[in-house]
Amino acid sequence: MKRTYPAVALAAVLALAACSTKAGDSGSSGADGSGVKAGKGVTASEITLGVMTDKTGVFKNLGLGITQGNELWAKDFNDAGGVCGRKVKLETVDHGYKADTAKTLYPQIEPKVLGFVQLLGSPVVAALKQNIAADKTVAAPASWSSELLDNQYVMIVGTTYDLEIIDGLSYLQEKGLVKDGDTIGHVYIDGEYGKNGLRGSQFYAKKHNLTVKEVKVTSTDNDLTNIVTGLKGAGVKSIVLTTTPAQTGSALAANKALGLNVPVLGNNPTFDPVLLKSPAANALDKLTIVASSVPFSADIPKAKDVASKYKAAYKETPNGGIPYGYAVGEVWGAVLKKACENKDLTREGIAAALKQTTSASTEDLVAALDFSKAGTPATRQVYAATPDASAEGGVRYVKPLFEAPEAKEYVAPHQK
Numbered sequence: 001m002k003r004t005y006p007a008v009a010l011a012a013v014l015a016l017a018a019c020s021t022k023a024g025d026s027g028s029s030g031a032d033g034s035g036v037k038a039g040k041g042v043t044a045s046e047i048t049l050g051v052m053t054d055k056t057g058v059f060k061n062l063g064l065g066i067t068q069g070n071e072l073w074a075k076d077f078n079d080a081g082g083v084c085g086r087k088v089k090l091e092t093v094d095h096g097y098k099a100d101t102a103k104t105l106y107p108q109i110e111p112k113v114l115g116f117v118q119l120l121g122s123p124v125v126a127a128l129k130q131n132i133a134a135d136k137t138v139a140a141p142a143s144w145s146s147e148l149l150d151n152q153y154v155m156i157v158g159t160t161y162d163l164e165i166i167d168g169l170s171y172l173q174e175k176g177l178v179k180d181g182d183t184i185g186h187v188y189i190d191g192e193y194g195k196n197g198l199r200g201s202q203f204y205a206k207k208h209n210l211t212v213k214e215v216k217v218t219s220t221d222n223d224l225t226n227i228v229t230g231l232k233g234a235g236v237k238s239i240v241l242t243t244t245p246a247q248t249g250s251a252l253a254a255n256k257a258l259g260l261n262v263p264v265l266g267n268n269p270t271f272d273p274v275l276l277k278s279p280a281a282n283a284l285d286k287l288t289i290v291a292s293s294v295p296f297s298a299d300i301p302k303a304k305d306v307a308s309k310y311k312a313a314y315k316e317t318p319n320g321g322i323p324y325g326y327a328v329g330e331v332w333g334a335v336l337k338k339a340c341e342n343k344d345l346t347r348e349g350i351a352a353a354l355k356q357t358t359s360a361s362t363e364d365l366v367a368a369l370d371f372s373k374a375g376t377p378a379t380r381q382v383y384a385a386t387p388d389a390s391a392e393g394g395v396r397y398v399k400p401l402f403e404a405p406e407a408k409e410y411v412a413p414h415q416k
Contacts, residue, residue, distance in 0.1 A: 031343070036084050039346035041114030047082075047345065048089045049074075049332065050113035052105065053120045053142075057097030058219055058244045061272050062321045063120050066142050067092065069325020070117050072309050077333050084340040090117065097219075099127035106131055115350055117332050118142055118325065122193035125154075136347045138335070138354055140328045142321075144268070144292070145196040149375045150414040155335075155354055157328045158292025158366050160377045161193060163407050164267040165200030165240060167382045168290035170404030173208070177263040178238050183211040185231035187224065187251060188242040190216045197242030197267055199413075207406050222246045228254035238263045245272035248287070249280035256283035263288065273319050273394030276387060284387040289395060293324035293366050295385050296393025302363035307392065318393045327365035334360045367401050375414030380407040 031037050032044065041048040051070055054063035070090060078087040091112055095102040102124040110131070116139035119125055119132075125143045129151055132139050138153050146160035159167075172178040186201045188194030198214060205212045213234045215227050222244075228251055231239060239255065239262060241248055248270045255264060268291030275284060294303050296310075296318045306326045310318055338353035339345055360369040360378075367381035384399040 051092040055094035065321025066325035073329025161196040162200035182237040253280040295395040297391040327362040
C-alpha cells in the first residue's frame with residue numbers, strides 16, 4: 001500500500017486552497033501566478049460582473065437598452081484582450097423595477113460577481129444601498145441620484161438628477177422659454193429619483209426667483225390630465241418632469257389638449273422612443289430632454305460605432321440606454337485596468353482603483369468623469385436633446401455637452 005506523507009498531504013491542501021482562491025469562491029485575496037490578487041467573481045480566466053435590470057417593469061425598454069450596451073462593451077473589451085489575462089462575463093437578473101424582488105435576487109447574484117455594471121432603478125438602489133456598502137461591492141447604478149454619493153462603492157456614470165434639471169432649466173432660460181420670476185410646475189415620482197430632480201428645480205428657482213408648483217405622483221399614476229389641469233390653473237410657464245415615460249406622454253398630451261402648450265423639461269429616464277408611436281406623438285415638440293449620455297443618433301464617432309454594432313447584433317428599436325450602457329462598460333474597463341496595474345482584483349482593489357480614476361474617458365458618450373472626490377458628482381455636464389421621429393433612437397441632441405453656471409455653484413448633498 002502506498003503511504004501518504006504529512007508534507008505531501010499539506011502541499012495538496014495548500015494547492016486546493018489556491019485553486020479555491022483563484023476561482024473566487026471564498027472571497028479571499030490570494031495572488032495568482034503573476035502576483036495579482038483575486039476575490040469574489042474572479043477566476044483564472046474570467047471576471048464576472050452583475051447586471052440587475054428591469055426587463056418587465058415601467059423602465060423595461062431603458063433596461064433592455066442599457067443591458068444591450070453593456071453586452072456590446074463586454075464583447076469589444078474581450079475581443080481586445082480583456083484585462084489581466086481574463087475575459088469579462090455578465091450575470092443578468094430581472095427585478096422588474098421592484099425593490100422587494102431585488103432584495104430577494106441580490107443574495108443569489110452577489111456571491112458570483114466582482115461588482116455590478118448595472119443596478120437599475122432608484123427604489124432598487126435605495127433598497128440595496130447598505131448591502132453594497134457591507135459587501136464592498138462597486139456598483140454602477142442606472143439611477144442618478146446625488147443622495148447615493150455618500151456610499152463610496154456607488155459609481156454614478158454621468159451627472160445626477162438634480163444637476164440635470166439645473167442644466168436643463170438654464171438651457172430653457174437661454175432659449176427664452178423660462179424667465180426670472182416665472183411660475184413653473186414640477187411633477188415628480190415620490191422617491192429618491194423624483195425628489196432628487198425636485199432638488200434641482202428648487203435650487204434653480206432660488207437663483208432666479210421662480211415659484212415651483214410641486215406635484216407628487218407614484219410610478220403607477222399614468223393619467224396626469226388632472227395634474228396638468230391644475231398646473232394650468234396655477235399659471236405655470238413651463239413644466240419639469242421627473243417621471244416614467246408613460247407619465248411623460250400623458251403630461252405632454254394634456255399640455256396640448258388643454259391648450260397650455262408650455263415648454264416641458266424631462267431628465268434622462270423620462271423619455272422612451274415608443275412615445276413617438278403613442279397618442280402623445282404630436283405633442284412631443286414641447287419636450288426637451290437633458291441627459292449625461294449622448295443620444296443613440298449622435299453624430300459622434302464613438303456613438304456611430306456603437307450604433308453600427310448595435311444594428312448588427314440586435315433587432316429591437318434602439319434608445320439612449322444603449323450608448324449609456326456601453327459608456328458604463330468603458331468606465332468599468334478603465335477601473336479594471338487600473339486594478340490590474342495595482343495587481344489587486346479583489347473588491348477592495350476595485351474600490352481603490354475607482355478612487356484613482358480622475359479622468360475616465362468614454363469618447364464623449366458621456367463627459368469625462370472624475371471619481372476621486374468623495375460625495376461629488378463625477379461630472380456636471382449634460383446634452384440637451386429633443387424627440388425626433390426621423391432620428392434613430394428617436395432623439396437628436398440640440399446642444400452638445402455643457403455645464404450651466406448654476407450647476408458649477410451647486411453643492412451636492414454629500415459633497416465635501
